[in-house]
Amino acid sequence: MNQRSGTPSAISKVHAATIQKTDCCSLCSNEHSIDICDTFKKITVNSRYAKAKQLGLCFLCLKRGHRTTNCKSDSSKWCECKGKHHPLMHSKDKESKENSTEEAANKTTTDQAIAGSSKRSEEPRTVAKCEVPSTPTVASKQVLLATAIVEMVGAGGVKHNCRALLNSGAMANFVSESMCDILSLPKSCANVPIVGVNGTKMNAMFKINATVKSKTTDYESSIDYLVVPRVTGALPSLKLNSKNWPIPTELQLADPKFFIPSRIDILLGAEVFFDLLQVGKIRMSTELPILQESRLGWPIYNVRSVTGVQNCHASSSNQYNEQLNDLMKRFWMIDEQIKDQLEGDECESHFISTYFRGEDGRYVVKLPFRKDAGELGDSRTQAEKRFKALEARLEKYPDTKQKYKGFIYEFISLGHARIL
Missing domain, CATH: 2.40.70.10 (Acid Proteases)
Structure with a gap:
């Protein structure tokens, strides 16, 4: 209690703790940052890029949690070449590689070509590689x-x-x-x-x-x-x-x-x-x-x-042979399927049982009819309605009616229809 004012005073307590933060190396798991890790320094620059990408590290600060494009680290800590990468990610022997002799270039392995693609963006990068034997140019x-x-x-x-x-x-x-x-x-x-x-x-x-x-x-x-x-x-x-x-x-x-x-x-x-x-x-x-x-x-x-002849007008390809083999294979497959389907086919048996040869030498065969054809149903009433509608329409056009009657009589005389 405050003796002067006679009012109780509020007592506040503050607890502070100091914790020493230590960085854990993403590569060797020791208590140090990866940029001072001896293991990381001993590997090649191309291997560092691969490890950083594998561990999800930023190429600028070598820390996790963000991409290189979003890194907010101090630019003074960047590489001296002004490239957007950490000094440990800079290839010191790049210049010597670019000035290497043609003989050394011909011996470059595929792994080195892939590793070379990870160099800084503003330098020319190898996108595709085609190795041609180094032979002197002769007249073709x-x-x-x-x-x-x-x-x-x-x-x-x-x-x-x-x-x-x-x-x-x-x-x-x-x-x-x-x-x-x-x-x-x-x-x-x-x-x-x-x-x-x-x-x-x-x-x-x-x-x-x-x-x-x-x-x-x-x-x-x-x-x-x-x-x-x-x-x-x-x-x-x-x-x-x-x-x-x-x-x-x-x-x-x-x-x-x-x-x-x-x-x-x-x-x-x-x-x-x-x-x-x-x-x-x-x-x-x-x-x-x-x-x-x-x-x-x-x-x-x-x-x-x-010199420099590029085309030779002669073909040596197995493409047509392969296409022909594939076509023949499909043909035989279809032929086998047809044979299987025709084993129980009734068409052949119908032909054998009904055909005969006419006097003029032509073969005649009876038309086959489906035995399981359904009934036509009650269509007489509808047919009569349509016929009466046709008669009523023909009454309006006498010439057309006469032609229609002549056509019907000719149809009957030819045996294509009969009067019921």
Whole structure:
């Protein structure tokens, strides 16, 4: 009690406790933070990134509970490179890796390529890697195939320019579907198997007969062409620099733009190939192609050394064989199912028991009727109502009524109906 005021005084008590907070290492579970952990420091930077991601640590402060983008730690504690990561997460040997020799790069393993993807975001990162054997660049050989610009006569005698490939190794002539649509010529069924390199197979389902005419001579020929989706790829594979080739200016080239990659519309095979050739031949030099005289002009062909050839027009794939095997497998499965269903089929037994051969040689069989067909029900009343409604309507149109009566009498006379 307060003696001066005579009133009781309130007594308050405050209890304070001091607890020493110690950080527990997420890696080794000892009483220290992970940034001073010897175990964490001994592993590589890439392994530190992996461990931090596994333990859910922030890459800036190496603590749990938030993402790196939401970290509010003091920027003065960031790495000296100004990157948004802890100093322990900085790769000191990054510069030496970027300046490594080509031989060392070729020996890089897949694990190192994956680890390299964890470097800081502002530096170039390896997204995809393709290792190519380090071999000296040598001149490849590009085969320059003989091509010619010809005229194809389509429907109505309309002429269309197209680019032809002259190929003595083909046993048939081919036309692309796009060119076939332009010609608008009638198709006929063919179903001819076409076998290519490595035994690849496809079927040409249609063929057309078209007339091809030369643009330089009076040659023309009417032959059959198998219709295929595409004859081949663009030829030549690469654009050629023919400015310095000593091509005689007085010659009429079969394909004036032979050096520019373009699509092939038709292929002229051995059926007409040797008939097109003539005796003239000009060899410009040992390193340049040959000019060959033909009824289509002077096509250019041979082997010329060029670098960087990217395409080779030869196919070696098992895709068509796999598709054919799958198709045959499905066919036999369906056939087996049909056989199972037909074992107890009544159609065959009905045919055997009811058929006979008429005097004219035709086979006659009795129409089968379902034995379990239900009754029609009470439809007479409804039929009579419709018939009377029809009579009332025909009374309004005498001409139509007369034609209707004539049709009914003819129907009865032919035996298709009878009066009940």
